[in-house]
Amino acid sequence: MDFFAYKNNKLYCEDVDLQDIAMECGTPCYVYSKKTLERHVEVYKNAFKTKNNLICFSVKSLSNISILELINKNGCGFDVVSGGELKRTLYIGADPKKIIFSGVGKSYDEILLGIQEGILSFNVESEAEVYRIEEIASLQNKIVDVAIRFNPEVDSGGHEYIKTGRKGDKFGISSDDSVLKIANYIYESKNLNLVGLACHIGSQIMDLESYRLTAKNIKELSIKIKEIGNKLDFLDLGGGLGIPYENDKTPSPQDLISIIEAELMDVEQRIVLEPGRSISGNAGVLLTKVEYIKDNFLIADAAMNDLLRPALYKAKHDVWSLTESKAIDQVWTIVGPVCESADVIAKDHPINADVGDILAIKTAGAYGFVMSSNYNSRVRPAEILVDGQTFNIVRSRESFDDLIKNEINLND
Ligand SMILES: Cc1ncc(COP(=O)(O)O)c(C=O)c1O
Structure with a gap:
């Protein structure tokens, strides 16, 4: 059992509207309950x-x-x-x-x-x-x-x-x-x-x-x-x-x-x-924003570097919209921006979504952030812990400085 559920058509983690976290912390980000x-x-x-x-x-x-x-x-x-x-x-x-x-x-x-x-x-x-x-x-x-x-x-x-x-x-x-x-x-x-x-x-x-x-x-x-x-x-x-x-x-x-x-x-x-x-699997979701729509693809801002399981194991994750739909009349393949054909989050997935919408990739708490990488020089996402009505960042989103901090420019 987990504490991610719709209340008044909005997806909550415990008592926090996930849209509020996405607005304040940006996407992609991991949210744990x-x-x-x-x-x-x-x-x-x-x-x-x-x-x-x-x-x-x-x-x-x-x-x-x-x-x-x-x-x-x-x-x-x-x-x-x-x-x-x-x-x-x-x-x-x-x-x-x-x-x-x-x-x-x-x-x-x-x-x-x-x-x-x-x-x-x-x-x-x-x-x-x-x-x-x-x-x-x-x-x-x-x-x-x-x-x-x-x-x-x-x-x-x-x-x-x-x-x-x-x-x-x-x-x-x-x-x-x-x-x-x-x-x-x-x-x-x-x-x-x-x-x-x-x-x-x-x-x-x-x-x-x-x-x-x-x-x-x-x-x-x-x-x-x-x-x-x-x-x-x-x-x-x-x-x-x-x-x-x-x-x-x-x-x-x-x-x-x-x-x-x-x-x-x-x-x-x-x-x-x-x-x-x-213990950890369904205690976490990965929030991602739809950046573009092309053909039958939703191109999201989370990628295989953030959540490797689908590319590595052909693992399936349910993906939910932050707004509950009465009836779902669309089917999309949700992909990320990484330059690999394997960068598919969910294939032929029924979900109503538009550009700018935030999606929650469910059951991402285990083997999610821990397997993330900087492939394509993408910074790793933030991690957020929800406790009742409050939430705290427990790992900041990486920055460009984090990306290059161990690199040495021989021309400097
Ligand atoms: C030795 C050992 N113990 C425990 C685990 C945890 O497994 P799980 O996350 O499937 O419960 C693993 C995972 O591979 C493992 O290698």
């Missing part, structure tokens, strides 16, 4: 029947520091995949003991930072990474907590680019034998402590059966790991729950958690989840 973010966190937290579980919000889906602070205040931990994301969470005062560091290519410096800060766990994705963490831990004279990310061999559906849990995917460790060998190695290590078993089977998952199978696999593997002597603190089932991009029916966090809890009923470890999209 505080209430929606808070509600999604609450739904996740309240869905657990068992106590002492942990929701680690996936920072990669939406990483603005104001949003992270809000999510932190609401009791979540964080799943990070880079030193930059780790620094964001530390910057907003997150408890390191609620931070999980995932990712296949953690650098020496990133590991060092995580060790110095005493994070909950490095979710290791290869044998080589285990050796690297051990070496740094030994140099630092520390015992470092790690979890093994394995691939449960579950094909979760969805776009090829967002599947991650199959043998042969670049993420995680693919064979149970390798997992057990690594668990054995960690057990023997003076500088490593195995605290968890983790997996993440993909994103935009609609079929909860994949999670049931994953929970079954993680439980079986955790029993084998326990036999080695490691005492696991948590089982981490990653993120991935799908959300409605086109009004489709999607499973809820409650559905997800009840399936996982049923499968893991008798395990002693706490359950960790790393949701991203299902």
